[in-house]
Structure formats: C-alpha cells, structure tokens
Amino acid sequence: MKRIRTQVEGLDGVIGGGLPAGSVTLVTGPPGTMKSSLCYAILHANALQGRPGLYVSLEQGRDSLAAQMASLGMDREAVRETLTILDLSLLREKMEQRPDRAWMEFFKMYTKSIKATFPYALLALDSLDSLEILGRWENHRQEFYELVQWLRGLDTTVLVIGELPRESTTDRFSKHREEYLADGILHLHLEKRGEFEVQRRLRVVKMRGARHETRIQALLFDDMLRVTPIVG
Amino acid sequence: MVLFEYSMIAIGLVTAGVGVLAATKRRRPVGLVVAVLASLLAASLLATAISRLDPSSGLGPAILVATVLAHPMLVYVTYAYLEDSPVKKLPVVAALFLGGIGVSYFALRSGATMEALYATFPMNVLFAACYGLAVAEPISAWIRLPMLRTQAYAMLFAAILLVVTGPILTFELGALRLPDLQGYVWGAPAIVALQLWAVRSTDGLPLRHPRTKPRGVEPSYRMERGTFTILQEKRPKYARALFASLVLGGQPGLLVSRNAEAIQARYRIEVDGGALATDRYAVLRFLATVREFARSARGGVIYLEDLPEIVAVAGMEEARAVLSSLRRTARTSGTTVIVSAHLLVPPETEQLRRAGFTLLGLPNVEDEVAFLVRSTLGGEEYLLDGYCDHVHRRREDLDLWDVPGLEASLAESLSAMGRVSLDPTVLGGMEEGVGSVTTALQSFRRQSLESLGQGDWPSRRALREPLAPRRVPATIEEREVLPAVERAFVEVYGEVGRFMLARELAQLDLDTRSLSTGEVAALLERIRSTAALLEEAVDGPGTVSLEDKADLLEHKLIQISGGRQ
Numbered sequence: 001m002k003r004i005r006t007q008v009e010g011l012d013g014v015i016g017g018g019l020p021a022g023s024v025t026l027v028t029g030p031p032g033t034m035k036s037s038l039c040y041a042i043l044h045a046n047a048l049q050g051r052p053g054l055y056v057s058l059e060q061g062r063d064s065l066a067a068q069m070a071s072l073g074m075d076r077e078a079v080r081e082t083l084t085i086l087d088l089s090l091l092r093e094k095m096e097q098r099p100d101r102a103w104m105e106f107f108k109m110y111t112k113s114i115k116a117t118f119p120y121a122l123l124a125l126d127s128l129d130s131l132e133i134l135g136r137w138e139n140h141r142q143e144f145y146e147l148v149q150w151l152r153g154l155d156t157t158v159l160v161i162g163e164l165p166r167e168s169t170t171d172r173f174s175k176h177r178e179e180y181l182a183d184g185i186l187h188l189h190l191e192k193r194g195e196f197e198v199q200r201r202l203r204v205v206k207m208r209g210a211r212h213e214t215r216i217q218a219l220l221f222d223d224m225l226r227v228t229p230i231v232g
Numbered sequence: 233m234v235l236f237e238y239s240m241i242a243i244g245l246v247t248a249g250v251g252v253l254a255a256t257k258r259r260r261p262v263g264l265v266v267a268v269l270a271s272l273l274a275a276s277l278l279a280t281a282i283s284r285l286d287p288s289s290g291l292g293p294a295i296l297v298a299t300v301l302a303h304p305m306l307v308y309v310t311y312a313y314l315e316d317s318p319v320k321k322l323p324v325v326a327a328l329f330l331g332g333i334g335v336s337y338f339a340l341r342s343g344a345t346m347e348a349l350y351a352t353f354p355m356n357v358l359f360a361a362c363y364g365l366a367v368a369e370p371i372s373a374w375i376r377l378p379m380l381r382t383q384a385y386a387m388l389f390a391a392i393l394l395v396v397t398g399p400i401l402t403f404e405l406g407a408l409r410l411p412d413l414q415g416y417v418w419g420a421p422a423i424v425a426l427q428l429w430a431v432r433s434t435d436g437l438p439l440r441h442p443r444t445k446p447r448g449v450e451p452s453y454r455m456e457r458g459t460f461t462i463l464q465e466k467r468p469k470y471a472r473a474l475f476a477s478l479v480l481g482g483q484p485g486l487l488v489s490r491n492a493e494a495i496q497a498r499y500r501i502e503v504d505g506g507a508l509a510t511d512r513y514a515v516l517r518f519l520a521t522v523r524e525f526a527r528s529a530r531g532g533v534i535y536l537e538d539l540p541e542i543v544a545v546a547g548m549e550e551a552r553a554v555l556s557s558l559r560r561t562a563r564t565s566g567t568t569v570i571v572s573a574h575l576l577v578p579p580e581t582e583q584l585r586r587a588g589f590t591l592l593g594l595p596n597v598e599d600e601v602a603f604l605v606r607s608t609l610g611g612e613e614y615l616l617d618g619y620c621d622h623v624h625r626r627r628e629d630l631d632l633w634d635v636p637g638l639e640a641s642l643a644e645s646l647s648a649m650g651r652v653s654l655d656p657t658v659l660g661g662m663e664e665g666v667g668s669v670t671t672a673l674q675s676f677r678r679q680s681l682e683s684l685g686q687g688d689w690p691s692r693r694a695l696r697e698p699l700a701p702r703r704v705p706a707t708i709e710e711r712e713v714l715p716a717v718e719r720a721f722v723e724v725y726g727e728v729g730r731f732m733l734a735r736e737l738a739q740l741d742l743d744t745r746s747l748s749t750g751e752v753a754a755l756l757e758r759i760r761s762t763a764a765l766l767e768e769a770v771d772g773p774g775t776v777s778l779e780d781k782a783d784l785l786e787h788k789l790i791q792i793s794g795g796r797q
Binding site for chain 2: 145
C-alpha cells in the first residue's frame with residue numbers, strides 16, 4: 001500500500017510508515033492539544049517537498065491561521081504554490097443569508113473544483129464539528145458515513161479534525177462514535193504531570209492497513225513538532 | 233533422563249504458549265484449559281529439575297535459574313501496560329528470559345547460589361508485589377472495586393501465569409524464608425476459578441429491579457415473552473414506546489442507553505439500566521448484565537438502544553455475536569428483547585440482514601403526524617410548531633405520546649379562532665378539518681407494530697392517491713426561464729447553485745416563483761461579484777477553476793436571456 005509520509009519527526013514510525021494513501025483519518029482531542037497545528041504541519045512539510053495540499057478551515061480565518069503557524073516556524077510564503085488554504089469562515093462572514101445545510105454542498109463544491117486545477121494529495125478539514133453545526137446534521141453517523149464515502153471518492157489522503165470536550169476520557173475518540181467509519185484515528189489528549197506541568201500525548205487508536213504502534217506517545221513542540229515515546 | 237525432562241519442559245511451555253494464544257483469540261475456554269494443564273506439566277517438571285541443579289554443568293541450569301529469577305518479572309509485565317493484549321507482551325517476556333539466561337550463566341559460574349540471587353533486591357520486592365496482586369485481585373472482584381474490575385482479562389492472564397507456575401513459587405517462598413506461605417500454591421486453582429468468575433460476572437450495571445405502576449393511558453403494545461426484535465427507524469420512538477408499554481404492563485425492565493435517564497423521565501417509568509461503558513470490555517459488561525438480569529428478573533424486558541456504541545467500540549462482528557447472545561437469552565429465559573438499530577448505517581444493517589437477523593422497519597412518527605395534519609387540515613408547519621413551542625419540545629422529538637396533547641392543542645386553536653372569526657362557514661370547515669385530523673391521528677396511534685412493519689404507513693397509503701394539482705405558471709415565458717436558470721446554476725455549482733440562485737433572487741428582490749428574461753440580465757450583472765466572493769475564500773492555487781465556473785455560468789445565462797446583457 002502506498003503511504004504518504006507525514007514528515008513529522010517520530011510520527012511516521014508510530015503509524016507504520018505514513019498515512020495510507022487515500023485513507024480518511026480522524027484527528028481528535030480536546031482543545032489545546034494541537035490538532036490543527038499537527039494537521040497543518042503535515043500539509044506544510046509535504047508542501048515543502050512538492051506534494052500539494054488543501055487545508056479547509058471553517059472556523060479560524062486564514063490570516064489568523066497563517067500567523068499561528070508562522071509562530072510555530074511554518075512560513076506560509078514558502079508553500080504558497082503548493083498549499084492552498086480554503087477559508088470558509090470568510091464566506092460565512094460575507095454571506096448575508098445563512099446557507100444552513102448548503103454548507104456541506106459548499107464544502108464539496110470547493111474541494112472538487114479546486115482538485116480540478118490543483119490536484120492536491122492531502123486534504124485537512126478543520127473541523128468536523130463546525131461542518132456538523134453549520135450543515136445542521138441530524139443523524140451524525142449517517143451524515144459522517146456519507147461524508148467519508150464522498151471523501152474517499154476524491155482519491156486523496158484526508159485528515160479530519162474532531163473536537164472532544166475537555167473532560168472527555170482517553171477511551172472516547174469522537175462525539176458520535178464516528179471512529180468506526182474512519183480508516184484511522186489519531187487521538188490527542190493532555191496529561192497532567194506533577195503539580196504544574198501538562199504534556200500533550202498522542203495515541204494511534206487505529207490505522208487500517210498499517211502495523212501501527214498502540215502505545216501512547218508524547219507530542220512535543222520545541223522548535224518543531226515531534227512525536228517521541230514516553231520515558232518514565 | 234535430564235534430556236527427557238528438558239524436552240518435556242519445552243513441550244509443556246510451547247503447548248502453554250499455544251493455549252494462551254488460543255485463549256486470547258477465538259476458542260477462549262479450550263485455550264484456557266490447555267494453557268493451565270500444559271503450564272502445570274512444565275512447572276512441575278521444572279521444579280524437579282531445579283532440585284537436581286548442578287551450577288557447574290553449563291547453560292541448562294542457567295536457563296532454569298533465569299526462569300525462576302524472571303518469574304515475578306513476568307507476572308509484573310502482564311500486569312503492567314494493561315491496555316496491551318497478552319500476545320503483544322510475548323516479545324518482552326522472551327527478552328526477559330534471554331537476558332536472565334545470560335546473567336544467570338555468569339552469576340552461577342562465579343559461584344553465586346540461586347537462593348542468594350533470588351533473595352536480592354529487587355527480586356524480593358517484585359515477588360511481594362506479585363503475590364499481593366494475585367490475592368488482591370479476586371478480592372477486589374468479589375467486592376466489585378471498579379478500578380481493578382475493568383481489567384478482568386489481563387488480570388486473569390496474570391493470575392494464571394502466577395499460579396500455574398506454583399512449584400517455582402514454592403522455591404521462591406523457600407528462598408525468601410517464608411515456607412509457611414507455601415500452602416498458597418495449593419490454593420492456585422481456586423484463584424483461577426475466582427478470576428474466571430470475575431471475568432464472567434463482574435462489571436455489570438447494578439440491578440435494583442424497580443417496578444413501575446401501570447397507568448394505562450399511553451399506546452399499549454404487546455409482545456409475547458421470549459421474543460427478540462430489532463426495530464429500524466429514523467429515531468427510536470417506537471422502540472422506546474414499545475419498551476415503556478411492556479414495562480407499564482408490569483414487566484421488569486433493563487434499559488441500556490446513553491439516554492436512559494431521559495427515557496425514564498419521558499415515559500415516567502422506573503427500570504434498571506444506564507449507559508454502556510465505552511471501553512474494550514463494553515461487550516463483556518453488557519452480556520454480564522443481561523445474564524444477571526435474565527436470571528434474577530424472570531419474564532423481564534431488555535431494551536438495547538446503544539447497539540451503535542457496541543459497533544463502534546467492538547466492531548460489527550462482536551455486535552453480531554451480542555445480538556446472537558441476546559436472541560439465545562430471549563429463547564432460553566423467556567426475556568423479551570428489543571434492539572434499536574436506528575443509528576446503524578446502511579452497510580451495517582445489510583450485514584445484519586445477511587447474518588440472518590430480521591429488522592422491522594417502522595415509520596418516523598413526526599413525518600407521519602405532519603403528513604396527516606397536512607393532508608386533512610393543512611398548515612402543519614404552523615400547527616405542529618405551535619404545539620411544540622407550547623410543550624417545549626423539538627418537532628423531531630414528537631412521538632405517539634404527543635398525540636392526545638396535539639389533539640387538545642388543535643381543538644384549542646379552533647376555539648381561539650371561533651372567538652375572532654365571525655364566518656360560520658369558515659368555522660364549520662375548520663371544525664370538520666380538526667375532526668378529520670383527530671380521527672386520522674387516533675387511527676395511526678392504534679396501528680399495531682405488525683401492520684406498521686408491513687409498511688402500512690399513512691404517507692405510503694396516500695402515495696397511491698392522486699396528488700393535489702400544483703399551481704400552473706401564468707405565462708409560457710415564466711414557466712421556461714426560471715427552471716432553465718436554476719438548471720444552469722446547478723450544472724455549474726452543483727447543489728450549491730440552488731442556494732446561490734436563491735441568494736441572488738433575494739438580493740435583487742425578485743420573485744422566487746417566476747423570472748423574466750429581463751431579470752436574467754439583472755442576474756448576469758451580479759455573477760462576477762458573486763464569483764469574486766467565492767474566490768476570496770481560496771488562498772493559493774485552485775482559484776482558476778472557480779473563474780472558469782463563473783465564465784460558464786455567464787455564458788449559460790446569456791443564452792437564456794436571449795443575448796440581453
């Protein structure tokens with residue numbers, strides 16, 4: 001099976017060599033676990049290697065996103081030709097009428113249209129929860145199932161960011177049990193260490209078609225994002 | 233003779249390994265028996281060999297010593313990292329053995345005795361910890377201490393490992409000068425039995441067997457005892473109503489749902505139940521609860537709403553096994569079992585059907601009620617929403633329990649109209665309409681599950697009737713232009729096109745039911761600004777395709793407007 005290397009130090013080894021090409025992976029976790037940063041870092045690093053990517057943001061504006069990623073050492077200008085940011089939050093702001101359920105159609109129209117002239121190999125959707133709220137999903141699993149089927153038809157490797165409540169347990173990976181439908185799950189959470197310190201952690205819950213590591217890893221950021229085994 | 237003993241030890245250990253593998257896979261009971269017997273064989277021969285140990289005879293004794301030294305560590309490894317399966321720990325176990333052999337070889341060659349090695353820190357501390365864990369675990373299972381109960385299988389594995397290597401343990405106790413505890417070894421089978429019991433029966437939902445007093449005002453459904461039913465509907469309204477109906481009929485109930493409390497409050501029933509714990513033992517716990525409930529509450533009713541949770545946590549294969557087990561429980565214990573498949577996606581329901589399960593498809597109450605109101609009285613949006621606002625419930629949550637309230641609400645609306653409307657003809661018509669809708673609602677409410685399951689739904693019956701005539705467009709031009717414009721938008725932008733067109737019409741304050749060619753020209757003027765808005769959202773390559781779309785739409789609209797720009 002062809003794999004897309006994430007280029008994030010330590011992550012490829014943990015997920016069995018890279019993301020299976022054409023797979024849909026859920027990246028879930030509570031706020032502050034660097035879900036967006038991790039996904040953007042994967043797209044950014046691949047874009048630097050010439051592999052095109054599309055980052056779809058439904059809540060954070062692209063200027064704010066670019067500034068945040070620049071603070072993490074990822075320069076937008078360096079990948080302007082290979083990484084496209086689709087800022088649907090801007091559209092939401094400028095539309096006088098609320099499209100409601102048409103948001104799903106907007107998302108599909110954009111991703112398909114852009115693919116026609118810019119054949120991206122990686123797509124990040126930030127976030128599933130926003131799409132769910134904007135699109136007024138009624139039957140979440142059904143809608144997610146249909147979304148996953150549609151994304152698979154795009155013939156691209158997809159990362160879908162899913163928010164979890166802060167108090168969620170480490171064995172809960174999605175709000176509506178969507179995990180059964182996705183090909184892979186990267187679960188991020190915060191672990192308190194001692195009185196004052198909190199560490200970000202990453203667990204590969206599943207990755208279809210890959211011999212992945214099941215141990216919980218540390219997700220660290222010093223001058224770059226990296227995944228390392230937990231020591232001690 | 234020594235070679236024979238070593239061969240037997242090797243065979244015993246290999247067989248034990250195979251048994252453990254089998255135990256962690258499909259044939260758990262067989263695997264456990266094989267593992268226990270084989271380990272006992274290997275361990276007793278090992279003990280015999282230890283007693284004849286000659287430190288100067290090379291690698292063989294070193295292997296034996298390593299086995300003894302690694303023993304508490306092995307038990308510890310099985311306890312540590314409980315989230316990993318025992319199979320995944322085998323490489324660690326193997327590494328411990330090989331490392332131990334090396335260390336022991338050199339230790340024995342340098343004149344150290346095995347007793348001295350074993351009584352040294354940290355081996356003695358590890359031993360005490362292992363001994364404590366093996367004893368504490370069955371006790372915790374007995375008193376249902378939640379933290380330890382959740383790891384029943386891993387602990388069973390550790391307990392088996394500890395107790396079947398009893399002869400080694402005997403040596404360890406001797407080395408630590410605790411010979412009085414050696415009798416523990418003979419209690420080993422009891423520990424394993426306790427552990428098996430813990431795996432089988434702990435962690436179920438606590439059962440109190442409350443009873444609900446019958447009220448006899450709600451829709452009443454009956455099901456023969458010992459019936460197993462899977463209901464498929466958009467929302468689990470019938471499933472809940474059926475369960476509540478049986479509980480109100482006097483049957484004790486077990487409700488497994490994330491919404492257990494809300495369901496009990498809604499139907500004013502009191503039953504056992506709660507949400508499934510969503511970890512790898514969810515299925516185990518659920519089945520333990522079912523067993524206990526079926527045993528203690530004869531003729532009870534079980535309602536499983538969290539089937540999608542089981543599918544998500546354990547997969548479709550386990551879900552099928554759970555359903556088979558429920559069907560068996562229903563047949564053998566006379567318990568009625570209701571399962572809701574409302575959140576399963578089509579491939580999942582298809583798999584269930586292929587596995588021989590029958591799914592009873594039922595209508596969505598909200599749609600049917602809305603249809604009845606619309607086809608008999610009209611204005612269902614206003615009437616239903618008015619009722620929902622009044623009772624502070626969402627429209628999608630309407631169920632058969634709402635029908636009496638809805639009838640009262642309609643009658644109240646009619647009476648309010650009577651106070652303001654003076655036209656007796658209008659009032660008479662309204663009265664007749666309310667009468668028709670009340671009859672239709674009552675008839676729908678009384679429909680049996682069997683007839684509903686056969687598809688005898690109001691909306692389906694009505695499909696056979698002729699449709700009401702639609703408004704005919706005023707002019708030929710009107711009829712042709714609007715559909716053509718809509719088609720152009722949809723062809724270019726997909727389903728988004730419908731929204732885009734509606735937005736443009738609203739911006740231009742145009743009629744959404746008809747359009748003239750002159751108005752199409754006005755639409756054309758806005759195409760570029762709309763395209764610019766769409767393109768603004770894209771930062772990077774990829775905007776070209778949106779420009780192409782705008783060109784295409786412009787071209788199509790020019791054609792429709794007959795060249796007017």
